[in-house]
Amino acid sequence: xxxxxxxxxxxxxxxxxxxxxxxxxxxxxxxxxxxxxxxxxxxxxxxxxxxxxxxxxxxxxxxxxxxxxxxxxxxxxxxxxxxxxxxxxxxxxxxxxxxxxxxxxxxxxxxxxxxxxxxxxxxxxxxxxxxxxxxxxxxxxxxxxxxxxxxxxxxxxxxxxxxxxxxxxxxxxxxxxxxxxxxxxxxxxxxxxxxxxxxxxxxxxxxxxxxxxxxxxxxxxxxxxxxxxxxxxxxxxxxxxxxxxxxxxxxxxxxxxxxxxxxxxxxxxxxxx
Amino acid sequence: xxxxxxxxxxxxxxxxxxxxxxxxxxxxxxxxxxxxxxxxxxxxxxxxxxxxxxxxxxxxxxxxxxxxxxxxxxxxxxxxxxxxxxxxxxxxxxxxxxxxxxxxxxxxxxxxxxxxxxxxxxxxxxxxxxxxxxxxxxxxxxxxxxxxxxxxxxxxxxxxxxxxxxxxxxxxxxxxxxxxxxxxxxxxxxxxxxxxxxxxxxxxxxxxxxxxxxxxxxxxxxxxxxxxxxxxxxxxxxxxxxxxxxxxxxxxxxxxxxxxxxxxxxxxxxxxx
Numbered sequence: 001x002x003x004x005x006x007x008x009x010x011x012x013x014x015x016x017x018x019x020x021x022x023x024x025x026x027x028x029x030x031x032x033x034x035x036x037x038x039x040x041x042x043x044x045x046x047x048x049x050x051x052x053x054x055x056x057x058x059x060x061x062x063x064x065x066x067x068x069x070x071x072x073x074x075x076x077x078x079x080x081x082x083x084x085x086x087x088x089x090x091x092x093x094x095x096x097x098x099x100x101x102x103x104x105x106x107x108x109x110x111x112x113x114x115x116x117x118x119x120x121x122x123x124x125x126x127x128x129x130x131x132x133x134x135x136x137x138x139x140x141x142x143x144x145x146x147x148x149x150x151x152x153x154x155x156x157x158x159x160x161x162x163x164x165x166x167x168x169x170x171x172x173x174x175x176x177x178x179x180x181x182x183x184x185x186x187x188x189x190x191x192x193x194x195x196x197x198x199x200x201x202x203x204x205x206x207x208x209x210x211x212x213x214x215x216x217x218x219x220x221x222x223x224x225x226x227x228x229x230x231x232x233x234x235x236x237x238x239x240x241x242x243x244x245x246x247x248x249x250x251x252x253x254x255x256x257x258x259x260x261x262x263x264x265x266x267x268x269x270x271x272x273x
Numbered sequence: 274x275x276x277x278x279x280x281x282x283x284x285x286x287x288x289x290x291x292x293x294x295x296x297x298x299x300x301x302x303x304x305x306x307x308x309x310x311x312x313x314x315x316x317x318x319x320x321x322x323x324x325x326x327x328x329x330x331x332x333x334x335x336x337x338x339x340x341x342x343x344x345x346x347x348x349x350x351x352x353x354x355x356x357x358x359x360x361x362x363x364x365x366x367x368x369x370x371x372x373x374x375x376x377x378x379x380x381x382x383x384x385x386x387x388x389x390x391x392x393x394x395x396x397x398x399x400x401x402x403x404x405x406x407x408x409x410x411x412x413x414x415x416x417x418x419x420x421x422x423x424x425x426x427x428x429x430x431x432x433x434x435x436x437x438x439x440x441x442x443x444x445x446x447x448x449x450x451x452x453x454x455x456x457x458x459x460x461x462x463x464x465x466x467x468x469x470x471x472x473x474x475x476x477x478x479x480x481x482x483x484x485x486x487x488x489x490x491x492x493x494x495x496x497x498x499x500x501x502x503x504x505x506x507x508x509x510x511x512x513x514x515x516x517x518x519x520x521x522x523x524x525x526x527x528x529x530x531x532x533x534x535x536x537x538x539x540x541x542x543x544x545x546x
Binding site: 108110114143178181205207210 | 376381382383387414415416418419420423425426428429451452453454476478479480483494495496
């Protein structure tokens, strides 16, 4: 097997969030020859936006996404999302990832919650366009619908994109969508125009927690190479961003080992065509 | 609020599986004025098929479904499903519920697994038709796709039904489908012809386990009354079957309290039109 192309691997900082600051993650990427990074905003605030932008640029890293905007069912969504757009702009991020929010507080009304989300996205979209930051809706796994995101399939996310026009697309995270019988069809529908990011990890059997028990590529049952193939066929040939929330395993390990393993595993089981 | 109509409440024996035998569950239903029951086959085997059929008939209970056939990705699916059909026939069950099975052993190939499932269902369908037992595909929540069922949306289940013709439909369990943006549309599509069962419980926030942390109706965030309304509008006005897997809560309680609570909660929050 040939060596992985490091230019296609990106590190989502959630993968080593318990071990490293953003400054350490930037250094780690540089040290391991990983050319992409996707920071979370709490880490960014801790490091300071200007210093982070400087260090990322100095190391020649591509910011494959800023995590995250969204939560449009919360009352104060507007200010927070406008700040996120500014930060994404300052970092030169390829997109701002949107985790759109769950049910309205105290409500069981999915339909209304989804309407508010659509309304919220349409409120921030003009600012994002002006800043040149594409918004990437990340459909989340249905098991996270109540608390984190009421957009739960790629089809639903693309319907929202089509309703809103340009400057908006999707982040395809295999963990959330691998099970979907319409995945291949909807990736094709999304095409190069709408696919803004590709996140990878694996689905463990059994899965012990609904949030923080994701697996390293190859340790679970997702056919990563097949999905990558569909995504490439649809015209997206950008970075694969590793995002692993793993309380019991990868967050407990030496982060240098984590990064080495990510590189090996992408080469072994997540290559496309 | 008016009293619940007991003729519309059915007890799936999973709800009290840790406390009661099937004989005790039958007695319990009779004592609480619950007119429907849905036994699991392990409990049925323990009691003996003929004795169970006799006791259910003696108490005038409707068998709203037999749980379960399926697991078509296992090598020995055929014999087991034919036995399940016979048992359902002997009990006069309204349907045989199918949990279709997860990925083929050792495989990551969802497409192939789904093909095998379709093939398996088509193998047993002629026997089911002959026995007068409708097969009810239960789409399971995507979080159970790998291990238990690769049919994960109502749309997908109805596509299978349409491919196979008569004698097959769906069991709509709110726990598995509540999040689906196409739920209302697909319930309408299913109509009276395809809706064979309606299962209820609730989705807890937070959910602590992927299998056995279901909630009692009213304790979670599912809008049960709205979904029941859609189901009734589609032409299904049969039983609502309570199926609660709850390691930490309801399986630890006095089963008479569980049954009383089911009756109260259906009246309070799961009534349709």
